[in-house]
Amino acid sequence: MLTLVIGNYNYSSWSLRPWALLTHLGLPFEVVRLTLDTPQFAAEVAQHSPAGRVPVLRDGALTIWESLAILEYASELAGGRGWPAERGARAHARAVAAEMHAGFAALRAECPMNIRARGRRVPMTAARAAAVARIDALWSDCRRRYAGGGPWLFGGYSAADAMFLPVAFRFQTYGSDGLGAEARAYLATALADPTIEPWVRRAEAETEVIAYSEVGQAP
Numbered sequence: 001m002l003t004l005v006i007g008n009y010n011y012s013s014w015s016l017r018p019w020a021l022l023t024h025l026g027l028p029f030e031v032v033r034l035t036l037d038t039p040q041f042a043a044e045v046a047q048h049s050p051a052g053r054v055p056v057l058r059d060g061a062l063t064i065w066e067s068l069a070i071l072e073y074a075s076e077l078a079g080g081r082g083w084p085a086e087r088g089a090r091a092h093a094r095a096v097a098a099e100m101h102a103g104f105a106a107l108r109a110e111c112p113m114n115i116r117a118r119g120r121r122v123p124m125t126a127a128r129a130a131a132v133a134r135i136d137a138l139w140s141d142c143r144r145r146y147a148g149g150g151p152w153l154f155g156g157y158s159a160a161d162a163m164f165l166p167v168a169f170r171f172q173t174y175g176s177d178g179l180g181a182e183a184r185a186y187l188a189t190a191l192a193d194p195t196i197e198p199w200v201r202r203a204e205a206e207t208e209v210i211a212y213s214e215v216g217q218a219p
């Protein structure tokens, strides 16, 4: 049995990514949920990973940290179904997933994932506007190229969609100014995905408040 160690459902954007892909792939796994921003978090996560962060995937004696590495492992367990079947599309999907993993720092820092929050507004900065413009271009390009295969970035669901899911929740919380029609249609697909409902329900049921992740005023 696989074990996925995660943080708070409401706030832990990196944890959400492997949870979403494992769930989409139909791989059975248990969840160990740790509470971020508590005195005991460091000691608890140290029992699972030397990197001191979540997510962590455990498969018997094997420990995998870093969300992108977990997505790769999950895809391998599922016979490669986590990535597009065609080589060119697969390379493209890996590029956008890596871009998400390494980039969009302004969006991530200024708009923390806060699934249960709605109607938050934070002043737009040039750096965040540039990140949103890049996401708009990236999503639109994928949808134009791969629309024939289904509603996801590469037609069928892939690790690239899992990587961008926390960004979709950010647009839901802080507004989607800067996204064009194609990107908005993809955003609607991502947010309406029934597979992620259990995660959203758990996020909404959580009561912990992490002050530094509660940003933005309701209009």
Ligand SMILES: N[C@@H](CCC(=O)N[C@@H](CS)C(=O)NCC(=O)O)C(=O)O
Binding pocket: 007, 011, 012, 013, 014, 015, 036, 052, 053, 054, 055, 065, 066, 067, 068, 101
């Ligand atoms: N690069 C890591 C980032 C993981 C990460 O920053 N996780 C956050 C929670 S979303 C964390 O564990 N924070 C706790 C800490 O840094 O003490 C990945 O992709 O898995």
